Amino acid sequence: MRGDIWIGDVVRALDAVEPGADKAAIARLLGFRLIPDDAAPAEQADPQPVSLDDRPAEIATAGPMDRHADGPSPERGRPPTVPSSADVPLLRPVGAVHRQRATLPAESLDRVEPVHTRASVPLPPLFAPGSTAAILQGALSRRERVGDIDLAPLIRSLSRGKPVARIPRRPVLTLRHGVEVLVDLGPGMVAFRRDQEDVMRRMVEVIGPELVRFRYFATTPAHGVGPEGRWSWRPYPGPERGSTVLLLSDLGLGSQPDERRDRPEDWLALAAQVTRAQGELVAFLPFPPDRRPAWSASVPIRILSWDRVTTVADARRRP
Structure with a gap:
């Protein structure tokens, strides 16, 4: 027809x-x-x-939607592609x-x-198409005092005759330290491979290829992290100083009990590494806002529901 x-x-x-x-x-x-x-x-x-x-x-069915593990590395400046790690090939409709x-x-x-x-x-994206760029900027930016000069405290110091050791500036959201993206290739994220690739591409467009770095892991970073397939995975060294770390992961919620390999202490260790580097830990979780892992209450992490319910205001909100 x-x-x-x-x-x-x-x-x-x-x-x-x-x-x-x-x-x-x-x-x-x-x-x-x-x-x-x-x-x-x-x-x-x-x-x-x-x-x-x-x-x-x-x-026509494409092969696994991801490339071979020995393919080119999705480092800075290159279009990202999720590497292969799943046991079952994933077909693109x-x-x-x-x-x-x-x-x-x-x-x-x-x-x-x-x-x-x-x-x-x-592919219908999980975030609202018209808001994806603003959500990414709001969720991944760091609030730092690098904006315009803050005149009020400067005037107070001068009026009291105190020396001005540093020019006070207004706080603004900035991405100048870059973003490190940890992409979960575990079994719980098999259904979201194309969504991961879509967000990775949008991040390169919105933030810039020189400010985004991609690494991969399965279920939890405690079992190794690397820029390509499993052969490149090593213990996670931690992010660059001041950068935001984004998890594209189900945080263990989507795995079957016999597949679970994560422990609360694994995520605590990851958060400690990010904190030592003066960074922020953020997660896009493809579950409703009321479904969060129990360990997240004791970990400094901001979790956003990776779905249409998330708004730009939610992404910009800080605890």
């Missing part, structure tokens, strides 16, 4: 034309093409009524294939094949 025109419409149109009319041209105008009898396989050259080709429709089967009179129509069989299937 193409648009609103069915194969039955083609049959009726060809049955109504005068003898000698260009049936192939008429079929093309309706979005179909005719296959003459002499082009059919020998075993199908039967004078009986001919049916549509009964072969299964071909559906590429479109919808519609087939119409019918038995057609041999004198009216030989064999018909649709010209177009695929339609694109866009």
Whole structure:
């Protein structure tokens, strides 16, 4: 089928034309093409009524949506791609294939094949599309006194005759220290691979390739972190000083009990590393706001629900 025109419409149109009319041209105008009898396989050259080709429709399926572990590293300045670590290949949906089967009179129509069989299937992002950039900026920025000069405390110091050792400035949200993204490739995040890639691409666009660094782990960073596949994973050294650390992870909530490899002390250790580097720990969790791990109450971490319920105000809010 193409648009609103069915194969039955083609049959009726060809049955109504005068003898000698260009049936192939008429079929093309309706979005179909005719296959003459002499082009059919020998075993199908039967004078009986001919049916549509009964072969299964071909559906192009990409391989695992991630690349091989020995592919290029998604370091700064490069478009990010989630590396392979899942045991089960993940397939990308590429479109919808519609087939119409019918038995057609041999004198009216030989064999018909649709010209177009695929339609694109866009990925609906988890964050509201119009707010994604603002949510990323609000959630990952650090509040620092690097804005305009704060005149009120400066005037107070001068009026009291005190020396001014440092020019006071107003606090603003800034991304100048960069963001380190820790991408969870554990079993609980298999369903969110494309969402991870989408956010990673948007971060490069919004923050800039020189200020974003990507590392990968499975279930918890305590088992190793690296810029590529598992072969590159080592103990996590901690972030660069002052940077924000973003977790694209289910924080263990999506794993089955027998798959759980994380412990509360693992996340406490990660938070301690970020704190020592004077950074902030943020997590995008693909669960509702009321579903948070129990250990998060004792860890300095800001958790945002990775869904349409999150607003720009939620991303900018600080405890």
